[in-house]
Amino acid sequence: ESATCRLTLECTGERHVLRKEVERQTRKQVEASIRRKWRQLTGASRAEWKRKADALKHRWEQYDNTVRAAADIAAELLEILDVVKLQPQVTRSSGATRHSKPCDAVDDSRNGVVGISSV
Missing domain, CATH: 1.20.5 (Single alpha-helices involved in coiled-coils or other helix-helix interfaces)
Structure with missing residues (x-):
């Protein structure tokens, strides 16, 4: 065996x-x-091929940037959702809050920071 x-x-x-x-x-x-x-290939054919390759590279870079931006936005949304879970939530019937941790909006765009901060 x-x-x-x-x-x-x-x-x-x-x-x-x-x-x-x-x-x-x-x-x-x-x-x-x-x-x-x-x-x-002739010189003209090589030049055309290079132009097409550059255009393809440019399209790929745009796609890559779009994907990265979407991932960044998704990460920010997840962070916001986590913060929102900590915000006081008012029930419809009684008006009572379930949590008491407040959150403030942060706008420090001079330093490139915009978001939500828990206090």
């Missing part, structure tokens, strides 16, 4: 090594093909 396990592990390890080698060889072939095709 242990010999079978060892053999299986050896085969698995060898397959992993072979798979990595095939990936490496394939990557080398693709890169060589790309270099050959690049050398065959």
